[in-house]
Amino acid sequence: MNFLKKYDFNKQDIEELLNNSPLILTQEIEKHSKLVSKNIEYLKDLGVSNYRDIFKKYYDMFLMDNSNFIEVFAKYDRDDLIEKLEKNMAIIEFL
Secondary structure, eight states: OGGGGGGTOOHHHHHHHHHHSOHHHHHHHHHTHHHHHHHHHHHHHHTOTTHHHHHHHSGGGGGSOHHHHHHHHHTSOHHHHHHHHHHOGGGGGGO
């Protein structure tokens, strides 16, 4: 999970994720680190400043195929989406 460090996750963030997530999911995240990285980069490049918090809470979503991941967000107005995600990231469950 050290690949997360290049996305500003610190050692404590990674340890919390490892300690609070099912082993099978953390193994999948590690196994598919390139896919997870692409999805993190998409949110970061979109301008979502709390992408780390979103990842920590909805990490399993980042295993989604990149084109499907993008589709989830692309159907909304970018600025409106960013504002809503930053105010209440729980809306991600309804996207």
